[in-house]
Amino acid sequence: MLGFSALRVSRLYRCGKVLVAAALFGVVLMNTHSLIASFQRNELADRRFVGLNKCPACFGTSWCRKFMNGQVSFEMWGRLRFLDLFNVKNVFFAQYGEPREGSRRVVLKRLGSNQELADIDQKICKRATGRPRCDLLQAVPKTEFSRLNGDVRLLTPEAVEGWSDLVHCPSQRLLDRIVRRYAETKDSGSFLLKNLKDAERMQLLMTLAFNPEPLVLQSFPSDEGWPFAKYLGACGRMVAVNYVGAELWSYYHAPWETRVDLARQLMDIAEQLTNNDFDFALYLLDVTFDNFAVGSRDGKVIIVDAENVIVADKKLIRQNKPEGYDVWYESRVEDCDKEACLSFSKDILCSRVTNDHNYYAVCQNLLSRFATWRGTTGGLLHDPPADVVRDGQLQALLDECTRPRRPYGRFQAARELRDLLTQLR
Template sequence: MFSKILSITVVLVSLFTYWYLWTISLTKISERHTCPYCYGESYCSELHKNVFLIYNSLNAIAFNLLSVKNVYFANNGEYDVVIKKLGSKSKLAGLGEQMPIRDNTIDLKNALMNPHRDFQVCNNLTALHFLQEFNGKNRKNLWTIININAEPLLLELFNHKYFAVPRLIGYCGRAVIEQHSGNPLNSIENFDWYKRAKVAKQLLKAAEQFTFGHAKFRLYLTDISPDNIAISDDLVVTFVDLGHGILIDKSSAILVISGSHYTEPFNDDEYGFSRQEVCGSAISDHNVYAVCKLLLSVTAPWPMMRNGLLHSPPPELNAKDLFEHIEQCVYTTEKVSRFKLCAKIQQILDDIVVQVL
């Protein structure tokens, strides 16, 4: 009797699973019917023809079956991809109530300048110069992306070939497709120390690149955390969530009299920043401070990596200067240049890693 009930249960569960997987088809996920108030349609043909959801890991199963964060894991026949809706179901559903009568530069600029958005531009000139970068893009698509999540635009602006960001593959409806970049930073928490040192160097380099690397803009990330940083199998770092940030145009920044912005350290268990101070300066050390404070310091606050990424150094390692520089990067009260400290830390890490890896 028990075995019969078990068999029936297995059949019912299998049927339910099959039905559920069918109902979350990529056609339904993409919501192409919402266009032109969508992200775009550049990848629709490939999405519906060559891409399929995958269930080859607990992470993929959880995200694909439970719609965690409205993110899905798939494969396009060549490599794994991530399909992002960029917003919650309620946020996407409420977009229709915000649609403008016009689709002009004023509407787009106003959307960018909204102080309640996770991604913010520092001033009108930055907003206008940012929009000029996308003159060839459909304005309804542009308005939709700005109002939901500006991340895809930043991926276009800060190309993966030059910055530690995902490769943007394309758009379909209200879905953006990116190449899968790896597992969260916390997945290497117990890796060999020297491998973690290699990753730490990349984190600092990326902080510099977002600050200095673009010809026209500086991007300051305001939601740096292990969940928002991916590590590939060959230990390549990718910042996978750019939806929270501050953008300033370099040409407008040089007009600011106050010069460099030094990020004042907060209490041990706190992390904060001042958008007004970041935007009110030609350059800020915010990115370097955030990496040191949240990822590398032994006092990194929860839920960041416990005791920092470089915890538990091997006993044979003589790296007193390394850890002193990291803590100085966080807590210095002498306004020592964090950029100089960042360079010193990277050099020390280079010297250590090159001897081992």
């Protein structure tokens, strides 16, 4: 009886696959004309497709000439619009070409799902007109973004506090840095908000409120050694960043020596973002295998999703001295039924000089036996060699980094783990 049931299930499974394949073939057949057309045209040169028609309710215009001139084009599968149903994050791969330099791969992002982008339009309309639909070009100047136009000298913490993770606890020093390094203006380099054109100012503020990832990449650029993908430019609601390489997840089954090297780099990133000469602590709130990539040439680990990053100004914390500001804070582990969970308090991240959040996030979600992702457990350092298992030190440090048993044990474990990974590498 069991054999018969298994046989029937197997047949049903095969029939299901045939039906799905037939359905896909039917879809392709019915859309043959549009498919051929999609390969013949470059949609990235279409103002409406990239969202340029929505500016200044957009992310910038610095790359619009490149888009409109056809220098940016989707790679093959990116041209098939029906595949957008599976591309919820609106992330695309494209080729960017310069006459004398040839072409190179870039990543294009809409910085949100179609629904999230529609929601932001609706919010702008409701605030400006009270209706869910309107002419965005007429509505944006009537929102809070326009109140910072005119002769307003500085972008202040009071104006933007809580707009997004980047400015959950803003300091004037951070905001001056954001404005000074804003790449969507020809006159970058000044921290004075009034030096930006009205449209540029509203684009900056909308980006800050909706998805500040471009501003993180601009304010803490890879050219200065920060572990983020390089920001290239924007056109309308399409942002271009440098292609790094395959996502970290693709290295899950790489040779042990490779995984040890990647683990050491991840711990180095945690240290750099926590303690640096600029006295800004950048805390990663969303740490998953998909949010990191590995350089195809140099093997360097880079953060490729920087939407959820809190920046705490340690200088301001020392100056204001909130209660307990100089007490080392240890992140608490809480059980969660979802993958890649992290427990944290944004307010505490903003009010303590010394915080172990980044070490906890990397150990918990990427390296240790507690890490879970896509149905797997064991983390990047799974299945170590027999001699490493016998030694026991690596497992002990990973456990202490994830579930510390001693007061401030994670801080010490993170330091020792970096040293041990260097030796193993």
